[in-house]
Amino acid sequence: MPTPPADTTPVLVAHALRKTFGGAAVVDGVSFQVGRGEIVGLLGPNGAGKTTTINMILGVLAPTSGTIRVEGVDVATRRCAALERTNFAAVYAPLPGNLSVAQNLRVFGLMYGVRDLAGRIEALLRELDLVRFRDTKCGVLSSGEQTRVSLAKAMLNDPRLLLLDEPTASLDPATAQDVRARIRAFAARGSGGVLWTSHNMLEVQEVCDRVLFLSRGRILLEGDPRTLPREHGRATLEDLFIAVAREPLALERA
Numbered sequence: 001m002p003t004p005p006a007d008t009t010p011v012l013v014a015h016a017l018r019k020t021f022g023g024a025a026v027v028d029g030v031s032f033q034v035g036r037g038e039i040v041g042l043l044g045p046n047g048a049g050k051t052t053t054i055n056m057i058l059g060v061l062a063p064t065s066g067t068i069r070v071e072g073v074d075v076a077t078r079r080c081a082a083l084e085r086t087n088f089a090a091v092y093a094p095l096p097g098n099l100s101v102a103q104n105l106r107v108f109g110l111m112y113g114v115r116d117l118a119g120r121i122e123a124l125l126r127e128l129d130l131v132r133f134r135d136t137k138c139g140v141l142s143s144g145e146q147t148r149v150s151l152a153k154a155m156l157n158d159p160r161l162l163l164l165d166e167p168t169a170s171l172d173p174a175t176a177q178d179v180r181a182r183i184r185a186f187a188a189r190g191s192g193g194v195l196w197t198s199h200n201m202l203e204v205q206e207v208c209d210r211v212l213f214l215s216r217g218r219i220l221l222e223g224d225p226r227t228l229p230r231e232h233g234r235a236t237l238e239d240l241f242i243a244v245a246r247e248p249l250a251l252e253r254a
């Protein structure tokens, strides 16, 4: 039988997204896509609008205007169908601390309707080195251990769109490297894409296929994190980040 053509629909299409609070725009006309197998870094200084953007993609915040589609499914009108295809991990969204690791994964697995849930949980406990914490309450885990449980929860439903808000912020260097490898392997399978925020530019350079620089709610720059600094006369991605943070208007004119 001939191989069916690969599905090239982007996993995420955000179009003309805008969010205002009290009349002030914190996300101001942002459009971008995440393709299958792609890891896109959403970068920008504190307050640039990254978390607000992620919250709109998750349907937690309603955009003031603009549209978001996950695998073509409109988040505003078919929220459940869009969320079935999505998952998320962030340090500011910890899992319930009074439930054990296994209980948490079971509850979220049931919410997502994961098939062979027990088998899926076992596989994720092994992959994220969590077997010994299976019956430990999440509330007593170290921050790095909790981050790994959040990542296991984020992978439970094999999402098409994986949103990661600073996924390695609390991890030691060795664990962070393992986690990056796991997320790269997830993307390399080609069915899902990742939107990743991080303030660690070396990590971004290592992991992301493409980056979007947000400044004051707008995308200022976009491109390959390995070539973008040179294109804008900066030696490193960190130097470029600092320039975006300090002199966004000069870069806009460049």
Ligand SMILES: Nc1ncnc2c1ncn2[C@@H]1O[C@H](COP(=O)(O)OP(=O)(O)OP(=O)(O)O)[C@@H](O)[C@H]1O
Pocket (backbone or CB within 6 Å): 021, 026, 044, 045, 046, 047, 048, 049, 050, 051, 052, 053
């Ligand atoms: N509910 C709200 N009401 C008013 N202002 C808000 C609200 N939520 C966010 N903001 C403002 O919107 C701006 C963008 O915030 P956001 O959390 O999206 O930034 P961020 O890029 O994720 O920053 P950080 O890197 O610090 O996490 C900030 O100035 C913030 O104070």
